[in-house]
Amino acid sequence: MNRHSEIVTTGPVSIETCVEADGAAARHFYGRVLVLPEGRSTDHRMDWDLEEHQMVTHLVASAPRPAGTSLVEKHTGPVPRCGLLLDEQRFHEFAERLRAAGVRFDIExxxxxxxxxxxxxxxxxxxxAGSALEFKESGHAHRNPAVHERAGAPPATPFNNRPALEDQTAPTTA
Structure with a gap:
């Protein structure tokens, strides 16, 4: 089955960025473990199709370190992190693929x-190289559960610890 035939983009497209130190390890992880189609690449970066959003891995000389952690219910999660909201079926399929590949979870x-x-x-x-990734299921992949309860909040698909562009109020000038 063509992977792209299963994908429906319902919101704006984002660009997610991760830092990696080893090109071969990055290509194996993002291309074979996460099964992301590779786009244009150079000797210092690789572009990936992350559910029709662009994920870029920049190759640097040393592994990145998280800036810190934040409490996620009873768990501690690294920040910054990037990822995507998925529908429930895709979330569970993705989790099983990660388990089968032996990926170690910070938070199961x-x-x-x-x-x-x-x-x-x-x-x-x-x-x-330690880039933190977070994937969620909200019941509606196009709705960010952190904002959809607020009256009039627009749908948001990608997230990267920052408000979606449509969720930001532009300053008005008189």
């Missing part, structure tokens, strides 16, 4: 806030 796939607004599945893991 689990249901967050059961029975509450914003209930979702979430998982945290890292790329080969």
């Amino acid at each position: 796939p689990h249901r967050r806030s059961p029975g509450e607004p914003g209930e979702q599945w979430a998982m945290f893991f890292r790329g080969p």
